[in-house]
Amino acid sequence: MSWAWFHRFGSPPYFYRVAGILVPWFAWPAAILIFVGLTWGLVIAPPDRLQSDAYRIIFVHVPNSWLSLMSYSAMAIAAAVGLIWRIKVGHAVAAAIAPAGATFTAVSLLTGMLWGQPMWGTYWAWDPRIVFELIMLFFFLGYIALRNAIDDVSRADRSSAVLAIVGAVNVPIVHYSVIWWNSLHQAPSVLRVNGPSMPLAMLAPLLVSFLGFTCYFFAVMLVRARAEVLRRERGGDWIREAVAGST
Amino acid sequence: MSEFLHMSGYAFYVFTAYAIGIASLLLNVWWARRNLTLAKESARRRLAMRDVAS
Amino acid sequence: MTLRRSATQAAGAVMRRDLLLAFRRPGDWLQPLAFFLIVTLLFPLALDPELGRLRQLAPAALWVALMLASMLALDFLFREDAQDGTLEQFALSGQPFAALLLAKTATHWILTGLPLAMVAPLAAVSLGAPASSIPMVLVTLLLGSVSLSLIGAIGAGLTLGVRRGGALLSLLVLPLAIPTLVFGARATQLAIMGESAEGPLYLLAALVVLGLTLAPLAAAAAVRISLE
Numbered sequence: 025m026s027w028a029w030f031h032r033f034g035s036p037p038y039f040y041r042v043a044g045i046l047v048p049w050f051a052w053p054a055a056i057l058i059f060v061g062l063t064w065g066l067v068i069a070p071p072d073r074l075q076s077d078a079y080r081i082i083f084v085h086v087p088n089s090w091l092s093l094m095s096y097s098a099m100a101i102a103a104a105v106g107l108i109w110r111i112k113v114g115h116a117v118a119a120a121i122a123p124a125g126a127t128f129t130a131v132s133l134l135t136g137m138l139w140g141q142p143m144w145g146t147y148w149a150w151d152p153r154i155v156f157e158l159i160m161l162f163f164f165l166g167y168i169a170l171r172n173a174i175d176d177v178s179r180a181d182r183s184s185a186v187l188a189i190v191g192a193v194n195v196p197i198v199h200y201s202v203i204w205w206n207s208l209h210q211a212p213s214v215l216r217v218n219g220p221s222m223p224l225a226m227l228a229p230l231l232v233s234f235l236g237f238t239c240y241f242f243a244v245m246l247v248r249a250r251a252e253v254l255r256r257e258r259g260g261d262w263i264r265e266a267v268a269g270s271t
Numbered sequence: 272m273s274e275f276l277h278m279s280g281y282a283f284y285v286f287t288a289y290a291i292g293i294a295s296l297l298l299n300v301w302w303a304r305r306n307l308t309l310a311k312e313s314a315r316r317r318l319a320m321r322d323v324a325s
Numbered sequence: 326m327t328l329r330r331s332a333t334q335a336a337g338a339v340m341r342r343d344l345l346l347a348f349r350r351p352g353d354w355l356q357p358l359a360f361f362l363i364v365t366l367l368f369p370l371a372l373d374p375e376l377g378r379l380r381q382l383a384p385a386a387l388w389v390a391l392m393l394a395s396m397l398a399l400d401f402l403f404r405e406d407a408q409d410g411t412l413e414q415f416a417l418s419g420q421p422f423a424a425l426l427l428a429k430t431a432t433h434w435i436l437t438g439l440p441l442a443m444v445a446p447l448a449a450v451s452l453g454a455p456a457s458s459i460p461m462v463l464v465t466l467l468l469g470s471v472s473l474s475l476i477g478a479i480g481a482g483l484t485l486g487v488r489r490g491g492a493l494l495s496l497l498v499l500p501l502a503i504p505t506l507v508f509g510a511r512a513t514q515l516a517i518m519g520e521s522a523e524g525p526l527y528l529l530a531a532l533v534v535l536g537l538t539l540a541p542l543a544a545a546a547a548v549r550i551s552l553e
């Protein structure tokens with residue numbers, strides 16, 4: 025398998041240009057899929073047997089939760105690529121993911137609280153999955169804080185990369201916490217060995233919504249990554265053409 | 272329609288959750304684009320400084 | 326390059342040096358100890374000093390005080406040696422950097438974590454713990470302090486020379502230390518209640534082993550980056 029494409033993406037001008045082209049290809053599907061998924065889940069999907077209409081929160085809560093885990097993993101991988109192969113674009117991508125990842129995690133926790141009150145009778149519970157998701161938020165915030173505290177961009181990149189990799193151990197813990205501990209959270213109902221246990225009428229809008237959020241993640245990440253790549257360039261005439269005349 | 276808005280009594284929870292979710296999506300879009308605009312501006316300024324210096 | 330000393334000898338030399346230097350500056354390692362005692366003292370003063378009620382709080386008070394005192398102590402782990410260039414010499418010496426850092430962390434623990442753990446039984450008794458629970462309280466806090474020192478070394482390496490690094494250090498280390506806190510506090514609690522603490526104790530020991538094997542590598546990577 026040729027690794028040429030891998031190294032090509034590592035070239036800042038190539039990445040900048042290709043990312044710019046790709047953004048609308050992710051942004052528009054994201055907007056459409058999220059709109060369709062959320063409307064479907066909010067309006068069309070049937071009420072749940074036990075929770076009637078309160079369960080509709082899952083169409084916002086679950087994609088954000090999945091994306092918080094996926095973002096952290098992607099951030100850790102990008103940071104590792106930057107650290108091990110010394111590819112600056114890797115660091116740029118990692119920095120680009122952090123704010124969105126933190127937001128996904130925060131929204132996951134907040135919407136979870138809003139679901140917890142009708143479902144369990146309490147806004148908050150010291151439940152393993154919630155705790156580890158909260159820890160995930162601290163990891164994101166710590167990552168951002170470390171980056172901001174170090175003035176030298178190169179050192180900030182590499183130190184935060186070490187932090188991201190060390191914190192990656194939390195990701196499987198969040199997923200498996202509901203199996204390892206007795207938890208208020210239900211056991212996984214989608215990513216299971218025997219296949220999903222959710223009825224199709226509810227699973228379908230969830231998957232559409234999730235797909236939309238994933239496209240959204242890529243779109244936002246690519247926009248930020250372009251900014252990060254620009255910041256890391258010292259010389260190069262390609263910048264001249266890239267920023268000339270455009271707003 | 273009023274049944275929809277009522278959400279069998281859970282209207283506050285459901286609509287607030289959706290509002291937070293959508294607000295965060297819009298916020299991140301605005302933030303990311305602003306970030307790129309600022310980065311382009313500072314790149315332009317750096318280039319201008321180099322041109323003056325050379 | 327051929328080295329005149331083995332890695333073990335080098336590590337031993339680092340430990341001897343650090344211990345010698347530390348005894349010339351007792352403030353560095355006495356302060357966290359005093360801080361630990363003061364924090365545990367705050368709990369009975371803030372609450373009703375009835376021992377029966379305090380006993381329920383004792384594990385939490387001990388562990389929170391341990392974690393806070395450890396954050397305080399981590400300040401001096403690498404600071405002096407980074408400032409006077411010794412750490413750079415270690416990195417360039419040709420000896421395995423992770424081993425030298427592990428030696429520094431071990432000495433730091435002997436000066437801070439170990440005294441904290443030894444004093445903890447006193448604090449525990451003052452918080453209503455029965456005398457029969459003392460051995461287990463000692464063991465859980467010994468293990469916990471080792472784990473905190475190892476994880477703390479990673480944070481200290483990452484925040485070397487960063488302004489207001491102390492607060493940032495706590496923000497980075499405390500989330501990583503939460504599994505240690507959860508299992509350790511649970512073990513201490515079971516011990517104080519008079520029940521068997523085996524389960525959480527083994528998990529805590531597992532975390533210590535994990536820390537011993539991986540933390541020095543991460544700390545070495547972090548320090549190398551910070552020194553450039």
